[in-house]
Amino acid sequence: MAINYLRAVPKIPHPSNLKLTGLHSFSFFKTRRVSLPIRAAATSSSMSYEKELAAAKKAASVAARLCQKVQQALLQSDVHSKSDKSPVTVADYGSQALVSFVLERELPTESFSLVAEEDSSDLRIDSGRETLERITKLVNDTLANSDYYSDSNLTNEDVLRAIDNGKSEGGSCGRHWVLDPIDGTKGFLRGDQYAIALALLDEGRVVLGVLACPNLPLTSISNQHSSHDKVGCLFFAKVGAGTYMQPLDGSSPLKVHVSATENPEDASFFESYEAAHSMHDLSSTIAKKLGVKAPPVRIDSQAKYGALSRGDGAIYLRFPHKGYREKIWDHAAGCIVVIEAGGVVTDAAGNPLDFSKGRYLDLETGIIVTNQKLMPSLLKAVKESLEEEKVSSL
Structure with a gap:
């Protein structure tokens, strides 16, 4: 099945300028109400979320670089076990620390709330010190090789604090970032699919989302005859503005359906x-x-x-x-x-x-x-x- 692309649109229009078509058509509202919570956010707020989306794309892309590096040279010592026995790697912690750091850096004037999967409790005990040192090095190496944050150098305490930003409980009031630093940890460990998944809640509604999928082919996975040599996709969407996909290397985005x-x-x-x-x-x-x-x-x-x-x-x-x-x-x-x-x-x-x-x-x-x-x-x-x-x- 071919990917249904539309021609790239360089500038995403403000939701208030969009006509109600497709998902947001009157006939759809009349027959179903499944998309109302997200659509309601667009009509109840004048915010375009452009700067938030830009920050989220940067955060997920930087975190993806760390994850790619770890997966390519995965060491057995990198794999640990959380209290629920699910595997966790230094990449989970490093990804969460990087996303937290980038969002705070890019949006310094906003109150910051992050709902995320990991916390630093296992890293604060003596047996976790070596792992913490490795995470901090990975984070700093990734920042040093980034296009935006090469001047940054985080300490162990900075990394622990960034990870623990994810302790927010979320809820229906205010804004909350929602992060899975590596969604699909078992796939990550097998060398298969995983995603850095980041979204923003505003008054309990999802208003934007970014999925960095480092191993997902740029061509349709349903087409057995396509070459899957090129991998690494970044999907992003904000309320009322459609969904776009671009290569993780930052090439021009394409609108998808x-x-x-x-x-x-x-x-x-x-x-x-x-x-x-x-x-x-x-x-x-x-x-x-x-x-x-x-x-x-x-x-x-x-x-x-x-x-x-x-x-x-x-x-x-x-x-x-x-x-x-x-x-x-x-x-x-x-x-x-x-x-x-x-x-x-x-x-x-x-x-x-x-x-x-x-x-x-x-x-x-x-x-x-x-x-x-x-x-x-x-x-x-x-x-x-x-x-x-x-x-x-x-």
Whole structure:
């Protein structure tokens, strides 16, 4: 399936100058309300978020350089285990420190609140000192080789403070940056897909998002005949202004749009690579009900949102196992990237995702992502599959 690109637009218009088309059309509002929380932010605020988006792009791009360096020469000593036993690397900490540093540097006059995955507690104990030293060196080496921050030199304490900026609880008041410094840590460790995912909440609504995907090909991953030699994508979106993709090297951006397919038989779908992250059997049942013929594309991280936003596939299904609570940093950036590309993101009941309740998403069963045309039939298939699963478990 070819990537559905539109011609690059050098200047993104202010939301107030945009006509309501596609996702924001009257007919869409009349039939569904899934995008209202994000669209409401555009109409209730005169802010264009241009400087915030520019800062977010810089932050994610700089962090991606550190992550690429670590992944290319991954040492066993770089891998540690957090209290929840999930793997964490010096790249997680270094990425979070860099994003925090860049945002504060680029937006010095604004109050700074960051909701992020990591904290420095494991680095402050004696056994973490060597790791902290390595993180600080990586951070400073990355800054020294950057285009903007070569004059910066952070101490261990500076790095610890930058990491701990991520302790904010978020919520519905004020502005909060939301960060997953490496979304898809297991993919990162395997040498596969991962993303630096950064979003901004304003009064509880996602108003911009950036996904840096260092290993995602610039061409569609659904096209088996395309060369995947060139990798490294940066997706970015702000409310009311569409979604754009550019190479991580900073080349000109291209506007992208989700797949326009309305026939489920032509729709391919994404799901998590790790079976522990999503119920593959349930996704398979839903796909069969829809009549999807293509096998699932399983990749790690919010790179799935980026790939879907440019039309690589038409559906993303995520159904975590019982008891799992979704975190806002796992979906905030990806959500706006897809919605601004003309897609729809809801829970399994068709409700929009609510990022205003703190660090967690409390939602109905799972997350489904697709285009507007496929959403009604997808919701029906999801509802029927969940009911059948419930009955079979009695």
